[in-house]
Every structure is written in structure tokens, then in C-alpha cells.
Amino acid sequence: MKLLIQLSLILFVSTCYSQASLNKAERLFKKNAFKSAATTYNEYIENADKVSEETLLQAAEANYNVNNNRKAAMLYERAYNMNANLDEENLYRYVRSLRSVREYKKADRVFLQFLENNDKPKVKEQFIKERDSFYALLNSSKESRYTISNSTINSEYSDFGPVLYRDSLIFSSSRPGAAKELYLWNEQPFLSLFVSEKAENGMLEKPTLFSKQIKSDFHDATIAFAPNSHVVYFTSSHTEKHKLILDNNRSNQFVLYKATMEDGKIKNKEELFFNSKEYSAGHPSVSPDGTFLFFASDMPGGYGQADIYYSEIYKDGMLSEPKNAGPTINTAGNDFFPFLASDGSFYFSSNGHVGFGGLDIFEASFNNATKSFSDVKNIGKVANTSYDDFSIVFDDDVTSGYFASNRPDGKGDDDIYHFTRKPLTCNQVVSGNIKDQKDNNNLADVTVTVRDSTNAIIHTLITDANGNFKVTIPCNNTITLTATKPDYFEQTKDAQTGNKDQGITDPVNFILEKATDMIVKDEEGFEKIKMDPIYFEYDKANITPQAAKALDGAVKLMNFYPNMVIKIEAHTDSRGSDSYNLSLSDKRAKATQEYLYSKGIATNRILSAKGFGESRLLNKCSNGVKCSDEEHEKNRRSNFIILEK
Template sequence: MKNITVVLFLLICFNLSAQSSLKKAEKLYNSKAYTEAAELYDEILVRSTQSDSEILLKAADAHFFINNNREAADLYAKAFVAIGDLDEFHFYRYYRSMRGIREYERSDKLYTDYFRKRNNLEEVSSYSKKSAAFYEIMNDTVPSRFSLMNLEVNTAYSEFSPVIYKDRVIFSSSRPGASKELYAWNEQPYLSLYTAKKKENGDLEEVELFSKQINSDFHDATIAFVPESDVVFFTSSYAEKSKLILDNGRTNHFILYRGLIKDGKIVEKEELFFNSKEYSVGHPSVSTDGKYLFFASDMPEGYGGADIYYCKIYEDGMISSPINAGAMINTWGNDFFPHFSNGTLYFASDGHLGFGGLDLFESEFGPDEKLNAAVNLGKNVNTVYDDFGIIFDNTGESGYLSSNRKPGRGDDDLYYFKRKPLACDQIVYGNLKDQKDHSPLSNAMIRLKDSLGIDYTTVMTDSLGNYSYEIPCGHKITVSASKTGYFEQTKDTITGQVDREMLGPINFLLENAEDRIVKDDKGVEKIKMDPIYFDYDKWEVTPEAAVVLDKAVELMTFYPDMVIKIEAHTDSRGSASYNLSLSDKRAKSTRDYLFSKGIEEFRITNANGFGESRLLNECSDGVKCSEDQHDVNRRSDFIIISR
């Protein structure tokens, strides 16, 4: 009897102790002191013989909120088995915890099974496509465009969300020294804004507290500057008279302020009109043209957790009502830490499919104020941990980002990165054919040159006369086509900005030089010429005649040993002496034009006019003939003596 009494007494004491621990854990959990709550829940679960599903879920949540993904995933799994199902909020946390420990295939199956069970086949199909795209990125063997360097200014605490301001970098940090209180969530000091000087290699030095005018006893974090002005936006905890303002769920939210930078101090501080004690507004970013304010908020009627919004900033400083960035950007998860640079929105998300935790994405912002589909920035810049808060400098080729990846110096760390320019090549292509019979010209040479005439490359046409080659985007190029026995041709073009896009066809019809040489009925070779027209009673070479003569110049240049003589003839109309004199002047005028184009004098033995003395038909004096018949007699012969 005595032994039974002792056992019952011990059981009562144990139960009372367990109930006391549970109440303490719930109090810590409700006050968002998740680090302490997680430890206490772990002790309760170790001592408990039967795990209550509610305790399992709160324990899992506490670990999830402090990024203990392995513990969270294990606890969510046990709760899933105990309950047989999970509500959407806990399911998403379970799913994200799985991805946070690289259990990608298991998380994929978990996700698709969950929605297939709910007969949401559209979501299953959509997820399958996103999953395939993710594995393509994950398995890509092309080296990352990003190279990262951990910074010396990082501490054992959090440093994140950098902003470049003049020659310095401003960032958020929970390092001791500014805030006197600890943030219960992660047992670190409240966030404050710090500034550091940027070194030549991207590292930071000379860290000091940023403007004391915005330093409070609570969170002061994330800041943005309007380009070419003294306007600044920044985030702080919602507080009045050094007391946090809580919503009905005992949650304190963030709000956005606008102010002016004067002599290194922030003055004329004012709240933005869409702040609320019922939801958070923060993470400001201003577009490079100063026309848009981007920020993140969990205001009602969004897509999930935090969504990205933007407002127009009018010339007089007025700000428009917030506009949700839309379904291309926002998800069921958290989408925040926006940064807008050169027409592209960069942001962090745990709702878009990624490597785990927060991943960094980019989306082009179109002229219609619509954002395109989000694209994962890939490996190295993204990890299984939280990667967020990216910014670019003016070059667009380097900047800073935040990550709690391992190994690091502390919690969240700042990293300096360099990004290689995106590879962009276009495929120039076309075809070569003979001008006369349109037969393909194989083994012809294609030379591609830049705007300075420097060769990119030389390629040869295939058996069908086709060619193709890759040329960098955004370049002016000259394409030259040549083949032995043919006149060379060139065409200019400019490559576009879309990688792997086909540019063409750039086709050529090459003229065989021999096709410009004809033989008369006596076997005498002549340069094939179109009629050379002169103004009435004139012998000066007209622009129209120059076009014809240039063909002769081109042929003689092609055959550098060619020697010719020029003979000019008229029809029978007019006096014989007049025609003889006029034709001789025209013959010599055409000869002099060829000399002016670089043909040496010894290559033209003579240039004579024969008037109407060598008619080719019966249209002599007194014979009535048509204009076409007279045209036959008006001619210039470029007779080839040797070549």
C-alpha cells in the first residue's frame, strides 16, 4: 500500500510538472520566443509517452521559424501520421522543411500526393512542370555566373539587406551596441541600420551606426534612397512612445517611413498612408529612375504570406495606392526583399520552387507595368539555405546579397558578388547561289567582320551553299561572300539581343566574272556593257553612265592584267563629222573616268570615236528606222586586247 502511494504521488508530481512546462512552452510560443519554445517542447516530447498532435505541430513550428529544418520536418512527419492529414499552413511548412534538408524527391511526392488527394490536378500538373525546370537548373553543369566573397564585417549575429549609398553600404544588423533589448524570436538584439565604407575589392570597413534619428529600441531595418534626391524610405517596428503596438493576435508589425537626408541625418520623418497595425509593410526599394517604390507586405487579399507591391512615385512626391505585383511574382509563400535595377525586379521567395529556404529570383518589368515570369538565379547564388536581399551596383555586374549558408561567420551574412555577363550569341545564316543559273555555290568563303573591319571568323558554305555562325549579340557586322572566279559581295547587319536567335537569311547571288565577258561573231572578247547614256550634245559622264562604267572598273580590277581599247559609235542621224567628233569625245570621256577610278593608263591602249562609220544594221542616212533600230548603233565597245 505504501509503495502504491509513493508511485501515485510521483505520477501526480510528474503530471503537474509536465503541465507547467507545457503552459510555459505555449506562453513562449505565443509570444514568438521560438528559440526557447523549441527547446522546451523538445524536453516535453522526450518525457512524453504519447505525443499530442497539437504539441507536435507547435514544436515543429517553433523549429521551423528558427530554421531548424531537420527537426521541423521530423516533427511535421509525426504529426502528419498522427492526424492523417495537415491543414494548408502546416503542410506548406512541412514541405518547405523537406526542401530545406535537400529531400527534393520526397518533397515533390509529398506535394503532388497532397493535391492529388484533393483532386486539384491542375496544381499537380503545374508543379510537375516547375519541378522539371528546377531539376534542369540543379543538374546544369555550366559554371555559375556568380562568384561570392564573405565579408570581414560579418559577426556572429545577423547582417543582411545591404543598400549602396554613394561610396558606402548601409545594412541591417542585430549586432550588440545599438538596441538594448533582445528580440525573443531568435534571442538576438533588435535590428539596427549600420553603414560601412566600400573597399576596392568589394569588402567593407569602418562600420558605424547609421543616422541616430531613426534608431529606436526596436527593429530599424531595410532602407531605400530615391536616386538624385534626398528622399529616403525605411522600415521600423510599429511603436509609439517606446512601446510596441500589437494587433489582436499580439503581433507587432513593421511600417514604412519616408524622410529626407540632411547633413547625414534623417529629418521630416512621416508614415506612409497604407501602414497598419494589422499587417506589416517593409523592405522598400526605389527604381533607378525614381518612378516606382517597391515593397513587401502581408496586407489582406494577397496571394499568401508576404507579397511584393509597388507604387508610382509622381513628380510632386505623391505616392499612388499599392499595386500587387501579381501571380507571376507572388505565391502562397513569402515573396519579399525586392530590388529593382535596370528594368529588372530581383526578389527572394520561398514559394517559388527552389533549392530550399529563400531563393533569389529575377523578373523583367515591362513598359506596361507587368512583370514577367520569375526566373531562379541558379546555383551558387542560391543554396539550400536562405538567400535574399540582393542588390546590384551601377555596373550591373557586381553587388551584395545576404545568406545564412554554411560555412558563414554567423547568422545571416553579407556577401560581395561578381556576375559574369550573360552569354548572348545569335546565329547568322544564309545561302550563296550563282547569279546566272541560281545553282548553289559550295565551298565559298564567308567572312564576318566587326564594325572596325576586324574578322570574327571565316566559314565555308556546304554542298547546298548554306552557311551559319554564332556572333555576339548587339554587334554591327559585315558579311562578305566570295568564291574563286566570282565578284565579292558584302552586306551589313546588326545582331539582336535574344540569345540563340536566328539572324537571317542573309543570302547572296554571286556574279561570275566570266559572265561579264562576251564574244562577238568574229570571236573578239568584249566587256559586257549596258548602254551608256549621255545628255544631248554632251560627253560628260552622267551619274547613270557612271553606274555602267563602274561595272567595267570592277571587272578590270578583278583581272589586274586586262588591257582594253574603247570604241564609241553613234547612229546615222546628224552629220557624219558631228557624229565622229561627238563619239570621239565620249570615248575619251569614258576612258578618263576609268583612269579616275584607279585604272592605270597603260591598260587602255586607245579610246576613239567612229561616229556612224560602223553601223550594225541598214539604218544609214535616208533610211527610215525605228528608235530601237537606231539604238543598236549607239554603243560603246570595251574590246579586250589581253587578260
């Protein structure tokens, strides 16, 4: 009996201790003291015989919020096995936890099942598209464009949010020495802004507190500078009389301030008009031309948790009403840390788009005129990991910059990394087909010579059996393609490549004319140059534009056969007097001769140029015979008779 009583007492004490531990964890959770809450929940769950779904979900969320992703994924899985119909918020966190520990396939299955159960076809379509792009990126052997190095200024605390300002870098940090209070969420000091001078190769000098005027006892983080002005925007905890302003859930929000910076001091500080104690606004960034303020906020009406917004900055400094960046950028997760680079590329961090896990850095482009964003793409390995990678900024030349990450090879919590980026490899395919002008058959074995803008040969191609060719050319290049084949006239065309990697230009097709197709035999067996009729104005021998076009065909053939010798004969119809027609035809023959000379044909290559008037009619239409215009036209002709070839 005594033993039973002792056992009962032990069980009772153990149960009381367990309940007290749970109560403590719940109190900490309600205070957003997630680091302590996670520790307490984990100890409770480890020793408890039975744990409710609600407790598992709260414990999972606490671990998730302090980046204990492995533990969070395990706890969410236990809750999911108890009830597969998790609410959307917990389901999304479960999926993100799985991705953070690289359980990509499992994360995909869980999320697709959720989308099926909740009839979200558009979200499913977008997810599958992003998922396929992610796996192509994950499995690619292509070398990353990014080379990174950990900055010397990092501490064991959280260092992030780099901003380039003149020859220095300003960043947010929870390192001791600035804020007096501890932030319960992660038990680190509240954030403050620090500045560090830039040295060679992206190295940074010892940081100091940025501005005493910004400093408060709470969060002071993420700053942006309007170009060519003294205006700054920055994020701080919402306070009044040095006390935190709390919302209805007893939470404090971030707000955005505008100020001017003069002689290193912050002046004229004022809140932006869209701030609220019910939601946060932060992570400001100003476009390079100073016309847009980008920021993140969880204000009502968004697509998920934090969304990216922008306001136009008018010339007098007034801001427009914020506009959501839209579903191309924003997701059901967190989308923040916007940055518009000088080349128009728009960067932001997200855990809602499909990525490697945690926050990934994504890229789009922003059109100032239409205020629209292009499709989003992940910037890839090295820059992104299964941990949080975020708050990227670029130098003006867009070849280097800084970002933050909590990857395990760092010095502390979040670390600032310097990076350099190789220029983007961009190529497009130029292709075409070559046919014979006479019979429209495909021409094989045609040589296609490709020259760049300096006329240097960069490729030489041969068409295949179907007359096709293709070549890869760098983006944004003008090239010249020349098609040559024995017995055919050479032909040249220009082409322009675009700016999309792996794009395909419009086909560059050729129709080549065989030189011998321009040589015909007359009734007497003499070879002549086949050409369009040469038209002269009435009673004149001047070369008209139409006549010049026809004569250029003769020039082309004579240049193809450099030893060709010809004689020119001009004939008229029978209308008009014999002497007039003889004189006019002779003038026209000699005019055509002079035109060929003017085009570079040597004088010794034209044996004669003579007019015969109406003396050599081809039909019955002599003097006094009534004929149609068409019959008379047959007699009006110029013959270029080939004597040598």
C-alpha cells in the same frame, strides 16, 4: 495490487506532464514565440504515443519559422501521410522544407500532385518551366560568376539587409547593445540599424549604431536613400507612445517611414500613407534615378505572403498609390528585398520561385518606361544555397556588392557576405548561306573572313558542302563578313549581334557572281563585257546615274582582271543624220572612257574609245526603213571589247 497502483500513478503523472507540455507549446505558438514553441513541441512529440495532425502541423510550422528545416520536413511528412490534402499554406511550407534539405525530387512530386488535385494548370505550367531551368542550373558544370567572403563585422546574431551609402555600409542586426527587448520569435534582441565604414576589397570597419533618431525599443530595420537628396525611407515596428500597435490577431506589423537626413541626424519623420496595423510594409529600396520606391508588403490583394510593390516618386516627393509588381515577380510564397541596380537589373529574394531551398536571390530587368519586368532567373550556385540567401545590393559598377545568408559556414545566424562578380559571358551565333548568282546552287569552299570594328581579322571560315557557315561572336558587336572564292567577285556585309546570350542573329546570306559570267562572245567571236544598257539623255553625252551604275560593272570586272585591256565602241540607231549620229556616238564613247578613268582604271588599259554612229547596224533598220522603237533600241549600244585578259 500495490504495483498496479504505482504503475497507474506513473502513467497518470506522465500523461499530465505530457498534456502540460502540449499546452505550453500551444501557448508559445500563439504568442509567435516560435523558437521556444519548437523546442517544446519537439520534446512533446518525441515522448507522445499518438500525435494529432493539428499538433504536427503547428510543430512543423514552429520549426519552419526558426529554420529547423530538417525537423519541419519530417513533421510535415508525418502530417502529410495522415492527410495528403493539406491546406495550401501548410503544403507550400512542406515543399519548401523539402527543398531546404535538398529533397528536390520529393518536393517536386508533392507539389505536382497538389497542383493536379487542385486543378491549377497555369501554375503547373509555370512550375515545370522553372523546375527544368533549376535542374539545368543545378547540374551545370559552368563556373559561378560569384566569389564571396564572410564579412568581419558579423556577429553570432542576425546581420542582414546591407545598404551602400557613400563610403559606408548600413545594415540591420539583432546584436545586443541597441534594443532593450527580446523578440520572442527567435529570442534575439529586436533589430537595429548599424553602420560600418568600407575599407579596401570590400572589408568593413567596426560597426556603430547608425542613428539615435531611428532607434526604438523594437525593430528598426532596412533603410533606403533617395539619390541626390536628403530623403530616406526605413522600416520600423508599428508603435505608438513607445508601445507596439497590435492587429486583430495580436501581432505587430512593420511600417515604412519617410524622413530627411541632415548632418547625420534623422528629421521630419512621417509614416507613409499606405501603412496599416493589419499588414506589414518594409524592405524599401529606391531606384538609381530616384523615380521609384520598391518595397515588400503582405497587404491584401497580393499573390502570396509578402509581395513586391512599387510607387512612383514624383518630383515634389509625393508617392503614387502602390502597384503590385505582378505575377512575373511575385509568387504564393515570400518575395521581398527588392533592389534595382544601375544597369536596370532587378534583384529580389524569394522562396516561391523554384530554387535551391530557403530564400534564393533572383534576377529580372525593369523597364522604367513601361513599368514592366522581364522573366525571372536564379542567379545560380555559390550566391544561392539550400539555406536563406537574400538582400543583395550592388556597387555602382555592378561588379561587386553584399548580400546576407544563414549558410552554416557563417559566424552566426544571418551573416553579411561581400562578393565580386565576373562579367557575364555573352555570345551569339552568326550564320549564313552562300549561293551562285547564275544557277542558285550552294557554293562550297567559300572563304568567309570576319573582321571586328577595328578591321582586325577575328575568324576565317570555309563554307560546307551546302554552302553554310556559322561563327560565335560576342554580344553587342558589329562585325564585317567578306566572302571570297576563286573566279568569283568578293562580297562584303555587316552584321550586328544582340544582347542575349546564346541568341541567333538574322542570317547573313551571300549571292556571289562569277567573274567569267560577265564575259560573253559576240557573233564574230570577240569577247565583250556583259553589262546592262548604258542610257544617255536625249542629244547628250553626260553620264547619268543609270549609266554610271552600268559602267561600275565594267570597273568591277577590270579590277578583278588587273591585266585586262579593252576598247570601247559606241553605236546609234539610224534616226537622225549620219554625221550627227557619228559625232554623238563618239562623244558618248569618250565620256564612258573618262568615267572609267575617274574610277581608277589606268589609261593604258583602254586602247581606244570610238563612236561609229549608225554605220554598224545589227538589223534592217537603216535610213528610210520603218522600224519599231524596240528594233531601233537594238542598234543603240556600247561595246566593251576585251583585247587582253
